[in-house]
Amino acid sequence: MKNIGNMILRRIGQSVIVIFIVTLIVFLLMQLVPGDPIVNFLGPSATEEQIAYYTKLFGYDQPVLIQYFKWIGGLFRGEMGRSVAMQSEIAPILVQRLKNTLSFVLPGFVLAVVVGVFLGIVAAKNRGSALDSVISIIANIGMSMPMFWFGMILILVFALNLHILPTSGYISIQEGGFAEFAKHMILPTIVIAMNPLASFARQTRSSMLEVIRQDYVTTAKAKGISQRAITFKHQLRNALIPIVTVMGMSLGGMIGGTVLVESIFVVPGLGNLMITSIKGRDFMVVCNGVLVISIAVAICNLIVDILYGFIDPRIRND
Amino acid sequence: MKKKSTIQKIKDSRITKVMLARKSVIVALIILLIMILAAVFAPLVSPYDPYKQDLKNMLLGSTAGHIFGTDSMGRDVLSRIIYGGRVSFVVGAVSVLIAGGIGMILGLISGMAGGFVDAVIMRVMDAMMSVPMIIMALFLGSIFGKGLGNICLAIGISMIPNYARVTRGSVLTVKQMDYITAGTLCGASTVKNAIDHIFPNCISANLVLMTMNIGNAILNEAALSFLGMGINPPTASWGSMVNDGYTYMSRDPIIAIVPGLFIMITVLCCNIIGDALRDAMDPKLRGTLGKKKKKAKAGKSEG
Amino acid sequence: MADKLLEIKDLSINYNTEMATVYAVNGLSLSLDYGETLGLVGETGAGKTTTCLSVMKLLPEGVGEIASGSIELDGVDIVKAHEDKMRELRGHTVSMIFQDPMSALNPVMTVGDQIAEVLHEHNPNMTREEVGKAVDNMMEMVGIPANRKVEYPHQFSGGMKQRIVIAIALVCRPKLILADEPTTALDVTIQAQMLGLIHELQVELNTAMILVTHDLGVVAQTCEKVAVMYAGECIEYGPCSAIFDSVGNLHPYTQGLFDAIPKLDSKARRLETIDGMMPDPTEKLQGCRFADRCKHATDKCKTAPQMKEVSEGHFVKCHLYD
Numbered sequence: 001m002k003n004i005g006n007m008i009l010r011r012i013g014q015s016v017i018v019i020f021i022v023t024l025i026v027f028l029l030m031q032l033v034p035g036d037p038i039v040n041f042l043g044p045s046a047t048e049e050q051i052a053y054y055t056k057l058f059g060y061d062q063p064v065l066i067q068y069f070k071w072i073g074g075l076f077r078g079e080m081g082r083s084v085a086m087q088s089e090i091a092p093i094l095v096q097r098l099k100n101t102l103s104f105v106l107p108g109f110v111l112a113v114v115v116g117v118f119l120g121i122v123a124a125k126n127r128g129s130a131l132d133s134v135i136s137i138i139a140n141i142g143m144s145m146p147m148f149w150f151g152m153i154l155i156l157v158f159a160l161n162l163h164i165l166p167t168s169g170y171i172s173i174q175e176g177g178f179a180e181f182a183k184h185m186i187l188p189t190i191v192i193a194m195n196p197l198a199s200f201a202r203q204t205r206s207s208m209l210e211v212i213r214q215d216y217v218t219t220a221k222a223k224g225i226s227q228r229a230i231t232f233k234h235q236l237r238n239a240l241i242p243i244v245t246v247m248g249m250s251l252g253g254m255i256g257g258t259v260l261v262e263s264i265f266v267v268p269g270l271g272n273l274m275i276t277s278i279k280g281r282d283f284m285v286v287c288n289g290v291l292v293i294s295i296a297v298a299i300c301n302l303i304v305d306i307l308y309g310f311i312d313p314r315i316r317n318d
Numbered sequence: 319m320k321k322k323s324t325i326q327k328i329k330d331s332r333i334t335k336v337m338l339a340r341k342s343v344i345v346a347l348i349i350l351l352i353m354i355l356a357a358v359f360a361p362l363v364s365p366y367d368p369y370k371q372d373l374k375n376m377l378l379g380s381t382a383g384h385i386f387g388t389d390s391m392g393r394d395v396l397s398r399i400i401y402g403g404r405v406s407f408v409v410g411a412v413s414v415l416i417a418g419g420i421g422m423i424l425g426l427i428s429g430m431a432g433g434f435v436d437a438v439i440m441r442v443m444d445a446m447m448s449v450p451m452i453i454m455a456l457f458l459g460s461i462f463g464k465g466l467g468n469i470c471l472a473i474g475i476s477m478i479p480n481y482a483r484v485t486r487g488s489v490l491t492v493k494q495m496d497y498i499t500a501g502t503l504c505g506a507s508t509v510k511n512a513i514d515h516i517f518p519n520c521i522s523a524n525l526v527l528m529t530m531n532i533g534n535a536i537l538n539e540a541a542l543s544f545l546g547m548g549i550n551p552p553t554a555s556w557g558s559m560v561n562d563g564y565t566y567m568s569r570d571p572i573i574a575i576v577p578g579l580f581i582m583i584t585v586l587c588c589n590i591i592g593d594a595l596r597d598a599m600d601p602k603l604r605g606t607l608g609k610k611k612k613k614a615k616a617g618k619s620e621g
Numbered sequence: 622m623a624d625k626l627l628e629i630k631d632l633s634i635n636y637n638t639e640m641a642t643v644y645a646v647n648g649l650s651l652s653l654d655y656g657e658t659l660g661l662v663g664e665t666g667a668g669k670t671t672t673c674l675s676v677m678k679l680l681p682e683g684v685g686e687i688a689s690g691s692i693e694l695d696g697v698d699i700v701k702a703h704e705d706k707m708r709e710l711r712g713h714t715v716s717m718i719f720q721d722p723m724s725a726l727n728p729v730m731t732v733g734d735q736i737a738e739v740l741h742e743h744n745p746n747m748t749r750e751e752v753g754k755a756v757d758n759m760m761e762m763v764g765i766p767a768n769r770k771v772e773y774p775h776q777f778s779g780g781m782k783q784r785i786v787i788a789i790a791l792v793c794r795p796k797l798i799l800a801d802e803p804t805t806a807l808d809v810t811i812q813a814q815m816l817g818l819i820h821e822l823q824v825e826l827n828t829a830m831i832l833v834t835h836d837l838g839v840v841a842q843t844c845e846k847v848a849v850m851y852a853g854e855c856i857e858y859g860p861c862s863a864i865f866d867s868v869g870n871l872h873p874y875t876q877g878l879f880d881a882i883p884k885l886d887s888k889a890r891r892l893e894t895i896d897g898m899m900p901d902p903t904e905k906l907q908g909c910r911f912a913d914r915c916k917h918a919t920d921k922c923k924t925a926p927q928m929k930e931v932s933e934g935h936f937v938k939c940h941l942y943d
Contacts, residue, residue, distance in 0.1 A: 014444075021445040032461050128683075144585035146537055148544045149560055149578030152567065156575075160568050215724040221679055222719075223739045223789065224711030233738075237729045256450025260541055264564075274453060275545060278460045286457070294448040312729060313773040 004309045011305055015298035022294045026287050027068045035281040036060075037084040058084060060283075071287065081284040085277070090288050094270070098292060100170055101258050101269035104185045108192035109254060113247065116197040120204020120243075121231065127209060135201060142198025147257055151191040151264040158187065168266040188265045192257050196250040203246040207239035214238070240311050248304030252297045336598040343594045346587035353584060357403035366394035368401040368554050386576045389562055395573050398554035399580055405555040406584060409470055409539040410532040416474025417535075418528045421481020422520060428482065429489025430516070440486070443479040451476045455538055456547055464550050473538050477531055481524055488520045526599050530592035533585040540581045556581045625693070626796055626829050627653040627676065632690035634671050634680065634853075641903040645671045647853040647910075648690070650928075653829055653846075655796065658820075660840030660861070661833045662878065663850035666899055669833045670720075672850075673799040675699075676831075677715055678707045695796055713743040716790040718800040718819070722782035722807075726774040732785045733770025736760070736792050743793050755792065762825075763788045763818060780811040784818070791822055798823065798830045804839075816843060837878060841865055849875045852899050852910040858928075859935030867932065872939045873915045909940065917941055 038054045039046065055061050059070065071081060080090040123135040159167040166184055173181045211217065212235060220234045258271030266272075270289060277285035308315050337343050356363050366384075372392030380387050386395035428439040446454065454476035462468035492515065501515065542548035543557030551558065556577040563574025634646040646668040653659050661669050674680050676692060678699055692699040695714055697706065716739075719725040727735060733756050740752045747755070757767035763784040774782055783803065790798055800819060804812040820843050823830050832844060840847055840861065847864050849857040849872065857864065857872040864871065871879070877895040897914035900906055909915070912922035921940045928936045929943070 018441060018444045018448055021441055022448055025442070025445055026449075026457070029457070029461060034461075034463070140586060140589065141582065144533060144537075144582050144589055146540050146544070146557070146560070146578055146581045146585075148541065148557075149574075149581065152560065152564055152574060152578070156567055156571055215719055215721060216727040218679060219717075219719060219725045219786070219789070220727065220738075222677055222711055222717045223742060224708040224713060225738060225742045226708065229738075229742075233730070234727050238727065252448070252450045256452040259452055259456065259545070263545060275456065275547075278456055279547070281460075290449055290453070290457070293450065293453065294445070297448045297450070313731075314728060314775050 004306070007309065008302065008306060011302055015302065019291065019294050019298060023072065023287065023291055024068070026290045027071065028064070030283045030287060031064055033281060033283075037281045037283055040281050041084045054084075058082065071284070075291075080288045083277075083282055083285045085280045085282045085285070090285055093273070093285075094288055094292055097268060097270045097273045100172075100267060101255075101262070101271065103181075104188040104261070104267070104269075105192055105254055105258060107185065108189045109196065109251065111189060112193040112197040112200055112250075115193075116200025117204045117243065119197075119201040121208060121236070123201065123205040124208035124212070125231070132205075135205070139198040139201045139205075142194050143202070145194065147191055147195065148260045148264050150194055151187065151261060154187050154191065155264070168264070170265075170267045170269075184265075188261050188267060191264070192254055192261050195257065196247075196254055199246055199250055200243065203243050204239065207242045208235055211235045211239045237311065241308065244304055244307050244311065248300055251300040255293055255296060333595070333598040337591075337594045340590075340594055342590050346590040349583065350587045350591075353403050353580075354407055356400050357407055360400045360404060364394075364397035364400040366397040368393060368397040369552055380572055387570060387572050389559070389573050390566055395559070395576060398559060399556065399577055402554040402556045402559060402577065403580070403584075405466060405543075405549055405553065406536045406539060406581070408466060409473060410536045410588065412470040413474035413477065413535040413539075414528045414531050416470060417477035417531065418481050418524050420475070421478040422485045422524055424478065425482040425485025425487075425520070426489060426517065429486040429493065436486075439482065443482050446476070447479045451534075452538055452541055455542060456545070459542060459547050464548065466549060466553075469539055469542060469548050473535050473542075476538075477535065480527060480531070484523050484527055485520045488523050489516050492516045492519045522599060526592070526596045529595050530589070533588035533592065536581065536585050536588065624654075625652050626655045626657070626695055627651070627831075628691075628693040629672070629676075630691045630693075632672070632675065632692060633688040634668070634675055635686050635688045636681070636684050637686060638684060643902045644905055645685075645853055645902060646675070649850070649853065649855050651848055651855060651858070653797070653831065656827050656829050657846065658823065658830045658832060658844045660844035660847045661831055661850060662835060662837060662840060662847060664835055664899065666902065667850040668853040669850055670801055671853075673717060673801050673831065673833060676797075676799060677711055677717060678702065678704075679711075709743075712739045712795070713793045714795055715797040715799065716793070716795045718783075718786055718790045718798060718803045720802045720806055722779060722786050725786050726782055728774055731771050731773055732777070733760075736770070736785070736788050739789055739792050759788045759792045760785075762791075762822065779807055780815065783807060783811075783815055787815075787819060787822070791826060791828070794826050795828060798828055799833070800830055801833045802835075803832075804834075819843075837882060849878070852906075853902065854910060854938065855928075856911065856938045857936065859932075863932055863935040867935070870931065872911075872937050873917055873941070874911050909938075 036051075036055075038051055038058070038060065042050055042054065059067060062070075074081060078091065080094065082088065083090050083093065086093060119135050119139070123132045126132050155167050158165040165186055169184055171180045171184050216238075217230065217234055220230045225233075255270075258269055259275055260271070261267070262269045262272040263275060270292065273285065274289045276282075277289065360368075370393065372388070374392065384394050384396065386399065389395055389398070424439055424443070428436045449457075455472045458472035458475055459469060462472055539548060539555070540557030540560070543555040544561045546558070546561065548557060549555040559577035560574050560581075563570075563572075563577065567574050629649060629651040632646055632649045633644070636643040636645055649668070649672060651659070651672075661672070663669055671680070671685070674685070675687060676694060676699065680686070687700055690700070694710065697710065699707070699710075702710075726732065730738075733753075736756045736759060737752050740747060740755055744752075756770055760767045760770060765781060765784055765788075769777075774785070777785065783806075787803075798819075803819060804815050807815060816839060819830070819832075822828075832840070834840060844861050847857070847859060847861050848855050851874050857875045864875070874895070881894060895914055900910055900913065907925065908923040909918075909926050912918040915922065919940070921943075926938050926940045926943075928938050931937050931942050
């Protein structure tokens with residue numbers, strides 16, 4: 001167990017370095033983006049003085065590196081700077097947006113894991129059957145579907161034709177109660193889950209089949225234990241190692257997918273914020289947004305590493 | 319003469335045989351071929367001018383003259399889909415080549431040089447990987463601006479880390495092999511070793527990855543165009559067509575559904591081929607088809 | 622109780638692959654008494670492993686199929702037995718020691734759990750403490766300190782892993798062990814140790830055993846009876862003593878196996894070998910399967926030979942003894 005602790009510490013150290021590089025790259029690249037947030041915000045009628053005033057106010061007249069270190073310094077005090085477009089502190093906005101995003105990304109991830117792994121097991125157990133083919137086709141389509149298009153089709157069917165779900169929007173639990181909140185989150189959850197669900201199903205199927213050929217499964221059968229125990233105790237636990245890898249990788253993709261899902265379903269989340277900020281050249285919001293996203297990805301990777309340790313004793317003891 | 323022999327070689331190779339043994343691969347190849355040909359010869363194939371607006375005939379729905387209907391400006395959807403294929407296929411191919419090219423070079427440098435250079439390159443790759451691909455592409459797109467070339471560049475760069483990692487991994491594996499040591503002992507320089515032995519060894523892994531990424535690149539282009547950060551408006555792109563049609567979905571759903579369907583089919587075909595290639599190249603799965611053939615052959619020679 | 626522990630009659634097993642049907646076992650008959658040890662000898666691909674798997678009804682699902690014949694184990698008809706009945710037998714009445722201990726153990730379960738699992742399955746009434754005690758006991762019997770039961774397979778050496786595989790196989794005190802080349806994957810120095818251990822435990826627990834091997838020396842040391850398999854058939858069967866004593870009076874294939882053993886007193890500079898290869902298992906042959914490689918082959922060999930008793934309990938399937 002001491003080894004796990006060391007491994008986690010080492011991983012956190014690496015992540016901090018990587019996140020630091022992310023902030024540096026993003027900040028420097030942001031300077032290359034054509035367009036000026038102040039000009040964008042003030043509009044075409046702004047006078048030279050106004051622009052100069054605001055540029056000075058936001059500190060955009062200072063050298064790039066000074067701006068960068070001011071930002072990083074602010075982060076340690078819990079400040080992210082101010083958004084030009086929204087004329088407010090960025091940190092509370094990001095927190096709110098992140099909460100909105102997670103309210104469908106997390107259920108989506110759980111949905112993808114449960115259904116994806118289940119379908120993968122079913123397909124592997126019934127290898128070569130019609131059921132296997134159907135699952136495999138669904139998984140292939142799930143991986144090839146443009147997310148925004150899938151969302152659109154769902155809106156068309158469930159909102160415009162059947163009228164059982166709202167087309168779009170976000171209502172928090174405080175505003176409209178859980179039922180309203182859930183109603184609005186069902187479709188985004190399904191859409192964000194589709195792609196990872198498909199890849200979990202495929203990965204589960206192939207690693208279950210990989211494992212079933214292993215000698216220790218034959219050993220388990222020769223012990224006379226039940227099929228269920230073989231599937232879960234012997235097969236699935238060994239098959240989980242590559243599945244967990246895929247799960248960790250797909251979380252990044254899901255966070256990216258929020259950009260599309262939130263723009264279709266008009267959810268005021270992180271992805272939506274990223275688009276409007278990139279389009280509006282709102283530098284500091286983009287930088288902080290990328291920072292939050294890369295921290296989220298790093299946390300996911302860390303969780304995956306810890307899970308490895310729990311699943312595979314060979315990693316735990318090395 | 320020489321060309322024919324290479325074609326023959328490809329035809330006879332085990333990988334081709336294993337791939338073509340799957341019916342789905344053949345179907346996918348045929349569909350893709352038809353779509354690519356249609357895109358290449360778009361001016362000859364498409365029934366209408368994809369840019370010609372006809373406001374009297376907008377949002378017609380499926381009719382005999384326009385099987386996929388007309389869009390909000392009265393342009394023929396089928397013609398726009400045929401032209402839109404050009405964008406998808408170009409982005410798919412070019413961005414993957416950009417990613418593969420730059421990624422392989424970075425991976426080679428990283429793996430061969432080791433030490434500080436390796437650490438810097440790999441940390442930067444880690445940093446790029448910790449930003450989701452589509453956000454990366456959006457971000458790069460906002461720097462490069464809209465337009466086909468810029469989109470290819472943005473999507474290509476966002477995919478580099480995969481290739482750099484794969485290449486570096488295989489460089490490190492190959493580097494330890496005895497024949498590289500033997501080459502070094504015979505006085506071969508690092509660069510010569512890299513060109514003669516290590517580079518060819520990395521190519522196959524990267525080729526598989528490139529084939530598998532084409533579908534992703536197409537999806538990303540469609541997503542960028544859907545978000546209005548991709549191809550410039552009058553040019554037809556499947557992603558932007560879905561976006562256009564989305565507005566009129568309750569009135570005329572077909573103009574949004576059909577382009578999406580085309581994206582899906584194209585990506586599906588690319589993925590099927592990519593998967594088959596990966597399986598064919600995977601030594602672990604070699605037994606599934608290769609062995610049986612060998613057995614049959616051995617049986618024949620004995621009997 | 623049946624008088625024979627295992628009675629295999631005229632067993633044929635096919636593997637149906639997409640490309641061809643492989644006739645792995647063809648009309649095999651064997652029998653085994655309680656507590657007896659049988660050496661099953663033959664080269665790779667002769668159908669030894671397939672035979673063992675069929676006794677446990679663990680042929681690869683959807684591929685391996687018992688085409689004809691019967692297997693009776695401790696009075697149970699294996700061919701007809703339902704899967705639930707088979708699960709009762711596996712690990713309890715019959716168990717198997719696998720060839721490669723490196724891959725036969727589940728890498729993500731402690732070895733103690735892997736041994737305990739068999740006990741839990743077959744003795745639902747045993748308490749946790751009783752199972753724990755039995756596991757400790759079994760581990761000591763195979764020569765591993767019981768306190769290592771919380772460790773995982775990768776923490777053990779190859780020989781130690783095989784000891785654990787043996788512990789798993791024996792923990793329920795089965796009536797029959799199928800040992801499928803239990804020593805081939807191990808170092809030569811450990812091989813003898815391991816065979817000694819298996820033999821010792823077998824005597825102690827009064828268990829019958831089928832020892833699959835291609836090493837006649839091993840058979841001479843451990844077995845009471847020998848069956849020689851060739852291309853899915855049993856071509857020679859008899860008490861160990863009879864076969865080892867009647868060298869020169871054997872099936873030509875068995876003779877070839879003996880000749881291929883290097884002898885200290887021999888002046889020959891090269892080892893005798895058996896020319897040629899086993900016939901293609903995807904083809905059904907009519908006559909004697911060994912005829913192609915046999916020095917004594919005649920036209921007669923185009924018809925299938927029958928089993929003949931050449932001396933008491935010693936059977937040979939060859940036209941030479943007609």
